[in-house]
Amino acid sequence: MKLTNLAASALLVLLASCSKQETTLLKFDRSLAIVVKPAEGDGVPVSGATAATFLAAKTWVLFEQFNSYSSGTPSVVFKYNRSSNSTVANLQSQLNFTQSGTLSQTGTYTVKNAAGTTVVDQGTWSLTTTSGLHVVSMTSTTIANLKHTFDLQVVDSYNLTVYDEISNSYSVFYSSTNVPGNNSTSTTAAMLTAGGWKYKNYYENYLTVPCTLAYRENRISPVTALPASSSKFGFYYRFAADGTYTQITGTTTSVYTYGVWTLTDNNTKLHLQNTTVPSTPEVIYNIALLTDQTPRRFEFSDASNGNLYSEMINNSGIY
Incomplete structure (x- = not known):
C-alpha cells in the first residue's frame, strides 16, 4: 500500500527512518538522479554492494526527521533530545539490517523501540541502483501489505540519511555508537x-x-x-x-x-x-x-x- 503521511506510516517511516567519512560518502539529488557533492565532507560514491554493507554494519538511531522536505517550509517532526517533538515522532526506533550473504544487496530488517528492548516490526529488504541512485525497498512480514521505499542520501560508518519520496520526508540517523553527544569526553x-x-x-x-x-x-x-x-x-x-x-x-x-x-x-x-x-x-x-x-x-x-x-x-x- 502507499504511505501518504507520517501518521499512517509511523512505524516504517521512523524505522527506515550525518556525518563525515572522508573516503566513502554518498549524496544524491533525486530530481536529477546524479551524484552531487556530499553535505559534509568530500567523499566519493560507493557501489550498491558497499552501500548495502554499510547499511548492515550498524544499529541506526533516528536523530532528525523533516516532513514536506521539498516544499518551501519543511516541518520538523523529530529532533533528538528536543522537548517539543510531536507525539507520532516519539515512536523513535532502532533499525537493523542484515545481509543474506557477503556483499549481498538483500536481507532482513528488524525495528525495535527506542530502548532496543522490543521488536515492533521486521521484514525483508533489497537495494537497487539506477543512474547512480541507491533505492532501498522494505516489505514488512509483521504488518500485512505494508511496504516502504526510500532513497539513500548518505550512508557511511557514522550516518544514514534517507529520503522518502512518497511521504516527502527526510530522515537522519546516526549509528548507535556515534549519536552526537553520547561519547564526548573533552571540556x-x-x-x-x-x-x-x-x-x-x-x-x-x-x-x-x-x-x-x-x-x-x-x-x-x-x-x-x-x-x-x-x-x-x-x-x-x-x-x-x-x-x-x-x-x-x-x-x-x-x-x-x-x-x-x-x-x-x-x-x-x-x-x-x-x-x-x-x-x-x-x-x-x-x-x-x-x-x-x-x-x-x-x-x-x-x-x-x-x-x-x-x-x-x-x-x-x-x-
Missing part, C-alpha cells in the same frame, strides 16, 4: 576551540509543534538562504583558546567580525562580545549540544528567544 572549551564551525540547520520557531526548518545546508529543492534573524549568529565561526573569536556574518569569506568569548553558568551559556564594533550588544547562547566525536556538532539557542535555534557542524575548508 566545553576544548570542544568549542577544536576547529571551525559552519551552519547546518537553522530554526525560527524551535519550541513549537510542528517546528519549521528555515535553513539546511545543501538543501537542493528549494534552495533557501539563512534568514535575517540568523545574522547576529554568523555563518562561520572559529573560537580560539585565548578567548577570542572570528565570525563571518555572511556566506562569503569577506565579512569578518572579531570579538571575545566567555562561558558562564557551568559552561551552559556562551557569551560573545563584538570588538570590531564595541557598541554592539553582547550575544548570549544557550548551549544545547556540543560534541568532540565524529561528527562534531554545536547546537545552541538564542538566550533571549529560545525559538531561534542553530545547528553547526565541523568546518575545515573555509578558514
